[in-house]
Amino acid sequence: MGDDITGLHHVGHIVHDMTQAMNTYRRLGFTVAAPTYPMLPRVAGGAAEPFGVANAHVQFPRNFIELVAVIDDAGHLPGEARPIPLRVPDDRLPGLLAAVGATTANIASFLQRFQGLHIMIADTPDIDVIAAGLTAAGVDHAGVHAVQRPVETRTGTTMEPVRYLEISAPGLPAGRVPEGRIGFAENAPARPGGVQPHTVHPNGATGLVECVLCVADEALPALMRRYATYFGQARDGRPHVFDRADVTVVTASALGDLLPGEQPAALPAFVACTVSVRDITATRQHLRGNEVPVRVTGRQEIFVPAEAASGTAIIFRQEE
Structure with missing residues (x-):
């Protein structure tokens, strides 16, 4: 392992209060994008509602810091927050709800330990090679998943594909190791004229x-x-x-x-x-x-x- 790793993809800073954390990072001189949150129906055919966690990014040219806060049962969200509707066929909705619920439970348990960094994701150009190497080394993981993440650009927010995997430790819930969440992510290949993240920060x-x-x-x-x-x-x-x-x-x-x-x-x-x-x-x-x-x-x-x-x-x- 190691040859297909190219630094940090992102770290995740889990917080109690998203608005307060965003204000803190802005005081430190970072540009913080407005947070996003997923919208999902709880049952097939139902109305979509906030579910899971809200995320805000401090974006750099090749990686980012992610601020993460759990959406409470009352659906309290920062005033700047923007919904990201997730569209999924009815037969796949229960599985997606279960996956989002498991991730949310992990985030909530991390926050019970302390407010701070709990997520470290390494960058790789070939996550399939990483997955095969981890399997060969006897490291437990749940395989490679494909999602989309919001990226802030000078002209607005765009959704970009990313593939990722999470490492699991024996005796802990899936996607967890003793220090939090560790994994790898592979961004979509860069394309001519592709997305250029907005990365200007007052602190330089x-x-x-x-x-x-x-x-x-x-x-x-x-x-x-x-x-x-x-x-x-x-x-x-x-x-x-x-x-x-x-x-x-x-x-x-x-x-x-x-x-x-x-x-x-x-x-x-x-x-x-x-x-x-x-x-x-x-x-x-x-x-x-x-x-x-x-x-x-x-x-x-x-x-x-x-x-x-x-x-x-x-x-x-x-x-x-």
Whole structure:
């Protein structure tokens, strides 16, 4: 595994309140698209209604941060939210309802652990090769699924096809591993004149370049073996970094060295993500101008602590 992985496709930040989270990200200087939510009838022939989760994207040229909030039974949604009607034949409706319901239950259970990052999806140009490799390595997954996701462009929202799979761990519900949800996604091949995501951010952000996972010290060896099966071996000289998937693993005892003042809400857990920026000095000025607390990492980068960013630390890195 590893040769068919090309970085992060996206990370998922699960939140209690979508409006509040969007306002937080905008204060950090990100452009956040209005959230979307699926509309489905609960029974064949019934009226469509909000069901599942609402999603909002912080889009970059090749990947994104996803904000996710569960739609409650009362159907409360942010004022900006836009419906995405899902059309499905009557005979397939029960299966789709069950699949959306299972995903929603997983999201809700993640949120019970803590508000923050729970989803890490790696990018691949050939998900069928990934699926075959995982199967050969004895990694449980539910196969490849095809869906569409909204992409914000300068002229509006378009739906783009994507194929994905989720890894499952023994003893946990389908699509879950101890730290949350891990998987792979393959976008549709780029086409001439195709979709160009709207990616201008006031803080100068240009891409999602890292996801940081914190693990108990004694659990590190087993996790490194598991991740090597998913993403290929960590490279020499960076023993806790899975370069192909842009995942960095840090032990609980070393987290304070990397992110001073941070404590994991649970173990194992994704505790931070890193975005590249055009001009780190301008980014720092933008954050301070919005009265956002800024700290310095052990790598001499800057970050916003989790308590000021809806439960996950956001690291800013000068792009190369």
